Amino acid sequence: MPSLQPYSTFGLAASCDSIQSFTDVASFLSIFNTSKNNNNAIYILGGGSNSIFTDDFDGTVLVNEIKGISHFDTESHHYLRVGAGENWHEFVTLCMKEKWYGFENLALIPGSVGACPIQNIGAYGREVNALIDKVECVFLETGEQVLLSNEDCQFGYRDSVFKHALANKVLITHVNFKLPKHYELETSYGELAALTEPTPEKVYSKVIEIRKSKLPDPSELGNAGSFFKNPVVSKAVFQAIAQDYDSVPHFVVSGSADFPATENEQIKIPAAWLIDQAGFKGKTLNKVRCHPTQPLVLTNLGGATGSDVITMAKDIIASVQGKFGIQLEPEVRLLGSKGLISL
Numbered sequence: 589m590p591s592l593q594p595y596s597t598f599g600l601a602a603s604c605d606s607i608q609s610f611t612d613v614a615s616f617l618s619i620f621n622t623s624k625n626n627n628n629a630i631y632i633l634g635g636g637s638n639s640i641f642t643d644d645f646d647g648t649v650l651v652n653e654i655k656g657i658s659h660f661d662t663e664s665h666h667y668l669r670v671g672a673g674e675n676w677h678e679f680v681t682l683c684m685k686e687k688w689y690g691f692e693n694l695a696l697i698p699g700s701v702g703a704c705p706i707q708n709i710g711a712y713g714r715e716v717n718a719l720i721d722k723v724e725c726v727f728l729e730t731g732e733q734v735l736l737s738n739e740d741c742q743f744g745y746r747d748s749v750f751k752h753a754l755a756n757k758v759l760i761t762h763v764n765f766k767l768p769k770h771y772e773l774e775t776s777y778g779e780l781a782a783l784t785e786p787t788p789e790k791v792y793s794k795v796i797e798i799r800k801s802k803l804p805d806p807s808e809l810g811n812a813g814s815f816f817k818n819p820v821v822s823k824a825v826f827q828a829i830a831q832d833y834d835s836v837p838h839f840v841v842s843g844s845a846d847f848p849a850t851e852n853e854q855i856k857i858p859a860a861w862l863i864d865q866a867g868f869k870g871k872t873l874n875k876v877r878c879h880p881t882q883p884l885v886l887t888n889l890g891g892a893t894g895s896d897v898i899t900m901a902k903d904i905i906a907s908v909q910g911k912f913g914i915q916l917e918p919e920v921r922l923l924g925s926k927g928l929i930s931l
């Protein structure tokens with residue numbers, strides 16, 4: 589039974605029936621159809637930085653290695669078509685070298701290009717949906733190839749159609765980006781705002797510096813980035829919490845500025861703050877630790893088990909629920925022996 593440990597940045601010891609990689613749609617469909625005919629479950633994997641295998645998986649893991657980057661430009665835009673198996677950060681770095689700007693805030697996010705639309709990756713004030721033109725997919729059951737527009741993808745905060753109507757129904761083969769040649773740099777996020785005469789290169793370097801200082805490097809300490817999504821609550825819920833605490837960090841969902849909310853606004857409260865207040869920052873359960881400098885990240889101290897991860901995650905959810913009445917939702921994908929599981 590092949591080990592899945594090197595295929596997931598969280599690095600739990602788990603195995604599966606087989607691991608097969610593919611470099612084009614035809615080879616993917618061939619493996620997929622064979623698995624289907626044999627009644628084998630499948631799981632599509634990119635870089636494994638958002639997937640935690642909590643148990644041995646009874647099925648085949650298909651690793652996307654569709655590569656290739658093509659570019660053309662018009663007077664106003666750069667257009668890029670990128671194979672889903674390209675590494676996200678390497679792609680962002682290439683774009684910086686070529687002066688195809690727009691991705692600088694999204695530097696150093698682990699994983700593949702093909703996964704970026706799924707949870708609409710975002711960081712430091714920018715979400716990738718602002719730069720996605722179209723997503724090319726193949727329907728698993730029929731092999732039909734489709735081109736989804738940005739609108740078709742129904743992007744939201746860490747959300748898209750690929751987590752709902754199209755969940756487990758398509759393989760993303762390519763992502764097409766459209767980058768305006770004239771655009772505004774996004775520097776509203778705290779430490780970026782302090783940059784003097786910001787350029788895309790300065791933002792790119794600063795984002796990498798901040799990320800390296802705050803987030804554990806998965807090659808040194810197993811983790812899957814933010815374990816939970818930041819909850820979005822009504823103003824009433826926010827105000828009830830704000831009555832009990834001197835200062836509750838928060839963001840108005842409809843804008844990027846942090847200013848007092850008006851009646852109809854929804855407020856995003858950092859899950860890291862809620863988890864910290866619930867007393868989990870730095871807390872360890874066997875070999876799973878809630879990271880001391882970023883409690884939104886759970887880490888594998890080496891030899892953690894799936895049940896440790898699940899127990900700690902459930903404890904955090906229950907404590908935050910008990911203390912604040914807010915239900916945290918995982919941002920990571922958790923897998924059990926039969927496939928995706930929920931907490």
Ligand SMILES: Cc1cc2nc3c(=O)[nH]c(=O)nc-3n(C[C@H](O)[C@H](O)[C@H](O)COP(=O)(O)OP(=O)(O)OC[C@H]3O[C@@H](n4cnc5c(N)ncnc54)[C@H](O)[C@@H]3O)c2cc1C
Nearest residue numbers: 634635636637638639698699700702703709710760812813
């Ligand atoms: C240290 C660290 C920091 C992180 N920081 C951020 C951050 O700042 N912002 C952010 O948004 N995320 C962040 N993440 C999460 C992660 O990097 C992203 O979710 C990334 O897009 C996952 O890519 P992946 O290829 O590794 O996904 P995987 O874990 O391989 O897959 C994720 C999901 O997508 C599906 N999938 C993957 N590829 C395809 C495809 N081609 N077709 C169909 N389905 C597919 C899988 O089945 C799975 O359900 C971080 C993770 C880590 C470890």
